Amino acid sequence: MKKKIAMYWGAGCGGCDVSLLGIHEKxxxxxxxxxxxxxxxxxxxxxxxxxxxxxxxxDIAFYNGAIRTxxxxxxxxxxxxxxxxxxxxxxxAIEGCVIGLAxxxxxxxxxxxxxxxxxxxxxxxxxxxxxxxxxxxxxEFLPHLKTLDQVVKVDAFIPGCxxxxxxxxxxxxxxxxxxxxxxxxxxxCDECPRKDTKPEKIEIERFYxxxxxxxxxxxxxxxxxxxxxxxxxxxxxxxxISANIPCTGCMGPPPKVxxxxxxxxxxxxxxxxxxxxxxxxxxxxxxxxxxxxxxKYTAAKLLPxxxxxxxx
Amino acid sequence: xxxxxxxxxxxxxxxAYAGADMAGTSRLKYPANVIPIKVMCSGRxxxxxxxxxxxxxxxxxxxxxxxxxxxxxxxxxxxxxHRVAMLKKLLKEMGLNPKRLRLEWISxxxxxxxxxxxKEFVEEIKKxxxxxxRK
Numbered sequence: 001m002k003k004k005i006a007m008y009w010g011a012g013c014g015g016c017d018v019s020l021l022g023i024h025e026k027x028x029x030x031x032x033x034x035x036x037x038x039x040x041x042x043x044x045x046x047x048x049x050x051x052x053x054x055x056x057x058x059d060i061a062f063y064n065g066a067i068r069t070x071x072x073x074x075x076x077x078x079x080x081x082x083x084x085x086x087x088x089x090x091x092x093a094i095e096g097c098v099i100g101l102a103x104x105x106x107x108x109x110x111x112x113x114x115x116x117x118x119x120x121x122x123x124x125x126x127x128x129x130x131x132x133x134x135x136x137x138x139x140e141f142l143p144h145l146k147t148l149d150q151v152v153k154v155d156a157f158i159p160g161c162x163x164x165x166x167x168x169x170x171x172x173x174x175x176x177x178x179x180x181x182x183x184x185x186x187x188x189c190d191e192c193p194r195k196d197t198k199p200e201k202i203e204i205e206r207f208y209x210x211x212x213x214x215x216x217x218x219x220x221x222x223x224x225x226x227x228x229x230x231x232x233x234x235x236x237x238x239x240x241i242s243a244n245i246p247c248t249g250c251m252g253p254p255p256k257v258x259x260x261x262x263x264x265x266x267x268x269x270x271x272x273x274x275x276x277x278x279x280x281x282x283x284x285x286x287x288x289x290x291x292x293x294x295x296k297y298t299a300a301k302l303l304p305x306x307x308x309x310x311x312x
Numbered sequence: 313x314x315x316x317x318x319x320x321x322x323x324x325x326x327x328a329y330a331g332a333d334m335a336g337t338s339r340l341k342y343p344a345n346v347i348p349i350k351v352m353c354s355g356r357x358x359x360x361x362x363x364x365x366x367x368x369x370x371x372x373x374x375x376x377x378x379x380x381x382x383x384x385x386x387x388x389x390x391x392x393x394h395r396v397a398m399l400k401k402l403l404k405e406m407g408l409n410p411k412r413l414r415l416e417w418i419s420x421x422x423x424x425x426x427x428x429x430x431k432e433f434v435e436e437i438k439k440x441x442x443x444x445x446r447k
Contacts, residue, residue, distance in 0.1 A: 104405075262359035265402065269359075269394035274380075274387055280397055290402040308407035308444040 003059040003176060006038035006050075007089070008079060010065030010072040011099060011145065016090040017041040017064065019162035023169055033176055050078060058083035060175055062158075066092040066099055066300065067146040071139035080152040085180060091161040091250050093148040096300020098161075101292065103144050103303045111141075144306050156180040159233060161250035161297065167235045185255050188229040188247055192238045194219050204271045207286045210246050220246040221271065226293060231257065231264035248296050261294035261302065317371035317437040319346045321430075322361065324354045326384040327419050328376025334423030342430040345437075346374070353377070354415075355388025359395050362413065366445045372412045372437040376426070379417040389417070409440055 009017055021027065037058060038045045061083035067073050080086050091097035102110055115121060115128050131138050148154050158171045167183065174182035189195065198219040208224045220227035220241070227241075228249035236251055253260035272283060287293060295302050323329040329350045335342060351357055354377025365373050375396060377389040393415060400410035414433055418426050 257360075259360045259363060261402070262363055265359045265398045266395060269398055270391050272390075272394045274390045277393075277397075280394060284394075284397050284401060287398075287401070289405075290398070291405050294402070303406060310407055310409045310412075310440070310444045 002035040003033060004037045004057065005034045006058045006061040006079060006083065007036070007041070008038070008061070008063050008065075008075055009041050010063060010076070010093065010148075011068035012065030012090065012092040012097070014041070015162040016092070019090070019160075019164075019168065022162075022165050023172070024165075026169060030172065047075070047078075050075075050082060053082050055081055056084050060085045060087060062087045062089040063093050063148050064089040064162075066096050067142070067148065067151055068099070068102075069139040069141055073142070073146070073151055074139075076148060076151050085155045085175065085178075086148075086152065087156045087158060087175065088148045088154045089158050090163055091159065091252065091297045094157050094159060095252055095298045096145055096147050097250070097297050100145050100147075100298070100300030101296070103300055104291065104307050106306065107141060107143055144304065145300050146304070147300055150300075150304060156182075157252075159183065159251045160236060164236045164239060166237055167251075170235070183255075184234040186234045187254050188232045188234045188236070188238060188251065191234045192219075192229055193242050194238075198222060202271050203273045204268070204283070206283055210244075215244040226268065226287070228260075228264055228294075230267045231260050249294075250297050252297060259302075260298050261291075264294045265290075315438060315442060317345050317434060317442070318369060319372045319374055319430075319434060319437060320365040320370045321346050321348045321374040321376060322351050322354070322357045323348050323376045323418075324356075324378060324384075324389075325350055325352050327378035327382065327417070328354070328426070330420035331376065331418040331422045331426040334421060335427045336423075338423045340423055340427040342427040343434040345434050346430050353383065353385050353388035354392035355383070355385065355390075357392055357395070359399050362399060366408065366412070366443060369443075369446045371440070371443045371446070372414070372433060374430075374433055375413075375415045376418045377415070379419055382419065408443065408445060411436060411440065412443060 036043055038050050061079045063079060067076060088094045111128050115123055116126060129138060131140055160167050171182050199222050202222050204224050206224055210225050213223055225246050227246035229247045231253055232247055232249045233251040233254045240247055249260055253263060257263045291299055323332055332348055354375055357375055362373050375392055377392050383389040396415040400413055403410045416429050
C-alpha cells in the first residue's frame with residue numbers, strides 16, 4: 001500500500017519545499033511508494049481537506065519552516081493529530097534557523113524595521129499589518145519564534161538548510177521503512193574534504209573573515225577562519241567547504257551535543273593557547289557577533305522567550 | 313524576605329576546591345548561597361555546563377581554578393579563561409549581565425581569598441537581583 005505523505009510550509013524561505021526536488025530521478029522511484037495527500041506549495045489542498053481526514057491517517061507528515069504565526073502553530077497541532085509520524089524537516093523546524101535570530105528583537109522592533117524603516121518598502125501611510133481590519137482577519141504574529149518541538153511532539157528530524165541530497169536520501173529511505181532514527185552521530189570534520197590538511201595542533205593568533213584569505217584548500221580553522229565543523233553534525237559531505245565556504249552549522253549539533261554554540265565556543269577557546277588577557281581581549285573582540293556566528297541556526301533554542309533584560 | 317541568590321561554583325580539584333577546604337578548616341565564613349561542584353580541572357567546565365546552570369535557575373556562576381602556570385594539567389586553566397571571556401560576550405548579547413559569571417584563580421592555600429571572593433560575589437549578585445533566565 002502506498003504511504004500517505006503530507007508536507008507543510010511554516011515560517012521559512014521555501015527552500016525546503018524545493019529541496020525535495022534535489023534528489024533528482026530518485027523522486028520518480030519515490031512516487032511509486034507514496035501518495036501525496038497534503039502539500040499546499042505544490043498541490044491544491046485546503047486546510048478544510050486536512051481537517052476532514054481521520055486522525056492518524058497520514059503516514060508521514062513533513063513540517064518545514066518554523067512557527068512564527070498562530071496559523072503555523074494551528075497547522076502544526078493539526079498535523080500532529082492527523083499523522084502517525086511527524087517529521088521536523090530542515091533547520092527552521094528543528095532549531096529555528098536564521099529566522100530564529102529574530103528572537104533577539106521584540107515584535108514591535110521587527111515590525112518597525114520591516115514596515116517603517118526599510119528603505120525598499122515605500123510606506124507613506126505608515127501601515128502596519130493588524131490582526132483585524134475591516135472584515136479581514138490575519139493570524140497573530142507570535143511574540144517569539146518557536147521550533148516545531150516547542151509546540152508538539154516530534155518523531156524524527158531531517159537536518160540541513162535545506163536538507164541536502166545525501167541527508168535526504170538516507171532519511172526518506174529510513175522513514176518509508178518506519179524508522180525514525182537515522183543520520184550520522186559524528187561531527188562534520190570526520191567527513192570533511194579538507195580533513196587531511198588539518199594539522200596535529202591548531203593555534204589561532206587572530207580571526208579572519210573568509211573573504212580575507214585566498215583559497216588554499218586547507219582546513220579553515222587552521223587558517224584562523226571560524227568554521228563550525230567541529231560542532232556540526234556530519235552527513236552533508238561538506239558541500240560548502242568544497243566551494244571554499246566555511247561551515248556555518250546548518251546541520252545542527254551532533255545528536256549527543258545539546259548546545260551547538262557552546263560546543264563551538266569550547267572548541268575555539270581551546271585553540272587560543274596560553275595568551276595573556278590583553279591578547280585574549282583583542283582576539284575575542286574581533287568576533288563581531290557571537291550569537292550570529294555560533295548560534296546562527298540555534299538562536300531560537302538559546303532564547304525561546306527572546307532577549308533578556310538584566311541591566312543591574 | 314530579602315533575595316538570597318543561588319550561586320553555582322565549579323571548583324577545580326587541585327587548587328580552588330582545596331582552597332575552599334582550607335577556608336573550612338580555618339573556620340572562615342562564607343555565604344551559604346554557594347553550591348560548590350568539584351571538577352578535576354577548570355578546563356573541564358564546558359560552556360554548556362555554565363549555560364545549563366543559568367537555565368536551571370542559577371543567579372550567578374563561579375569558576376575557580378589554579379593560578380596561570382600552576383595548572384595540574386598544564387594549561388586547562390587557560391582554556392577556562394578563554395571560555396569565560398567568550399561566554400561573557402555571549403551573555404551580554406543575550407541580555408544577561410556578564411557580571412553574573414566570574415572566574416578567579418584560587419590556590420590550595422588561599423582559604424582567605426576564597427572566603428573573601430565568595431562574600432564579594434554574593435553581594436554583587438544580590439545587587440543585580442534574580443536572574444531573568446529563572447522565569
